[in-house]
Amino acid sequence: MGQVQLTASASPQSTAAVPSSPAPVITLADAIARAKKNEPNFAAAVASNQVARLDHSIAVSALLPGVVYHNQYIYTQPQVLLPGTLLSAANQTPRFIANNATHEYVSQAAITETLSLQQAATVAQTSAIAQAAAAQLEIARRGLVAAVVALYYNITATENKVSIARQALQEASSFLTLTQQRETAREAAHADVIKAELEVQQRERDLSDAQLAAEKARLELGVLLFPDPHTAYLLQKPADLPPLQPHSAFAADANDQNPLLIEAASSLRAAQFDLAGTRASYLPDLTLNYFYGIDAPQFAMNGPHGTKNLGYAAVATLDIPVWDWFATHHRIQQKTSIRNAAKVALTATQRRLIADTDEAWSEARVAQEQLHSLDASVATAQESLRLTRMRYTAGEATVLEVVDAQTSFLLAQNAKEDGRMRYQSAVANLQILTGKL
Numbered sequence: 001m002g003q004v005q006l007t008a009s010a011s012p013q014s015t016a017a018v019p020s021s022p023a024p025v026i027t028l029a030d031a032i033a034r035a036k037k038n039e040p041n042f043a044a045a046v047a048s049n050q051v052a053r054l055d056h057s058i059a060v061s062a063l064l065p066g067v068v069y070h071n072q073y074i075y076t077q078p079q080v081l082l083p084g085t086l087l088s089a090a091n092q093t094p095r096f097i098a099n100n101a102t103h104e105y106v107s108q109a110a111i112t113e114t115l116s117l118q119q120a121a122t123v124a125q126t127s128a129i130a131q132a133a134a135a136q137l138e139i140a141r142r143g144l145v146a147a148v149v150a151l152y153y154n155i156t157a158t159e160n161k162v163s164i165a166r167q168a169l170q171e172a173s174s175f176l177t178l179t180q181q182r183e184t185a186r187e188a189a190h191a192d193v194i195k196a197e198l199e200v201q202q203r204e205r206d207l208s209d210a211q212l213a214a215e216k217a218r219l220e221l222g223v224l225l226f227p228d229p230h231t232a233y234l235l236q237k238p239a240d241l242p243p244l245q246p247h248s249a250f251a252a253d254a255n256d257q258n259p260l261l262i263e264a265a266s267s268l269r270a271a272q273f274d275l276a277g278t279r280a281s282y283l284p285d286l287t288l289n290y291f292y293g294i295d296a297p298q299f300a301m302n303g304p305h306g307t308k309n310l311g312y313a314a315v316a317t318l319d320i321p322v323w324d325w326f327a328t329h330h331r332i333q334q335k336t337s338i339r340n341a342a343k344v345a346l347t348a349t350q351r352r353l354i355a356d357t358d359e360a361w362s363e364a365r366v367a368q369e370q371l372h373s374l375d376a377s378v379a380t381a382q383e384s385l386r387l388t389r390m391r392y393t394a395g396e397a398t399v400l401e402v403v404d405a406q407t408s409f410l411l412a413q414n415a416k417e418d419g420r421m422r423y424q425s426a427v428a429n430l431q432i433l434t435g436k437l
Contacts, residue, residue, distance in 0.1 A: 023232040026225065028152055035148045035224040036141070045140035052133035056126035063123060065113040070293075072106040074099060101297035108293030115286040121277030125270050132266035138259035142432045149428040149437070151221040156237050157421040158214040164413045165207040171406055172196070172203040175389070179399065192399040199403050206410075241420070242427045244368050247361050253434035254357045264349040268342040275335040281328045282321060289315040360433055364426035371423060374416040381405070381412040 026034075036042055076094035094102050176196040182188035222229035245253075255261075294301065296309035303309055321328070388405040391397035431437035 023234050025234045025236050027236045028149065028238075031148050031152055031221065031225060032145055034226070035144055038224055038226075039144050042140050042144045045137045049130075049133045049137040052126070052130040056123070056130045059119075059123045059126040063119055065111050068110050068112075070106060070108050070110050072104075073299075074104040074106070076102055076104070078102040100295070103297050104295065105297070105299040106293070106295045107299070108291045108295065111290040113288045115288070117280035117283055118277045118285075121273050121280055125273035125277060128266045128270035128273060132263050132270060135259040135263035135266060138435075139263065142259070142435075145437055146429065146432055148221070148224060149432070150425055151217065151224070152235065153421045153424045153428075155214070155217045155221060155235055157417045158210065158217045160417045161414055162207070162210045162214050164410065164417070165203065165210040168406065168410045169200070169203040169207050171385075171409075172200045175402060175406070176200050178389070178393065182393075187395060188399070195399045195403060199406065238424070241371070241423060244364055244427060245430060247365075250361055250430055250434065251357055253436070254430075255353065257435065258353060258433075260349050260353060261346075264342070264346040268339070268346050271335065271339040271342040275332065275339050278328065278331045278335045281331070284318050284320045287315075287317040287319070289317070291315075357433065360426065360429050364423065364430055367419065367423035367426045370419050374412070374419040377412045378409075378416050381409040385409045 076096050076099040079093050079095055094100070176193070176199070179188055179192040179196040183190055183193050218233075219229050222231060222233070225231075225233065290312065291314070292312040294309040294311075296303060298304065298309060301308070301310045385402075385405040385408070388397050388402050392399065392402050428437060
């Protein structure tokens, strides 16, 4: 019995709760850094950029001489002088005239170099493709940053809306109490209590929806930040709204080293070099080969009669294209069409960049101008609610007027949060366009 009591007394110590680590505080920079490690599309862009750079390195290596050490042994059936009698060992000859001896040993270092304008065009083309891939990586990075910024500020806005919904529920509950008191004092009809109860129920649903929206926003950002989306974390909320950059400075920064322009221009250069390489198919190719080693009936540096097996050979080959049934001509037409499409894409990108620049700055300017109006609307709606409740308490206003004032105050607060998020996102988009974020 005492043993059981000892075990029971030890249980609370063995099952004592281990204090959990505090939730990490995530800044916007931290969120972007974490998302870069977890987002698959950005990882694919990183891999594509790496592949493009290595393709360029491979194309450059193709211009350089290739060196291999070739080793081969060849046995060929020998000639027979008479039935059952072989030729002497010194005069043995193979039956295949393409082979040099009955026993042939090849051990040579072979150096090969091909001179072709098509190869030079391929190097230039892969260089342009690598630049385009780097620009696409920057485009993917900016897209990822824009997504993280939107989720980051959306969490702040939804959490603030939860607080607003909770305050609205408290206000509705307080008004319900007021209507019940006035009904008890025979100063208001029971219809006022019913209307106030309906308003409380609506505010409860609004609070549930706001909490759901905040939870969904946290999960969406958690998918990008953590291996487990349910990981608890805190966001470092910005104290002040960021300033708006002047349009002239912003436009200059947006056009400088813009990845969309770089990608379009690089794609055009790649198409031009691809076309040039295809046209180079009409020109001859010169191949140079140099061999050094042995190619003899003995695997030795010297032969049996004092001859030297070790030596070298050089071969120069010039291939001149003559006729390919218009295949090269048709390939040139294909590459020309691709080059023309790349030109159109570049001009369209330039026009789109001008429009996006003006639209993004105008969006931020309008959002900034509306901030003061939204603040004023909240203050006005709050004062209107206060005065309407006072008038209702004095019997000078109806329950519908109070409910309308409560709704207006709630809408004004939510609109203010939407306006703040709109301005924060707009300024962040400007920073993304200029590469500062």
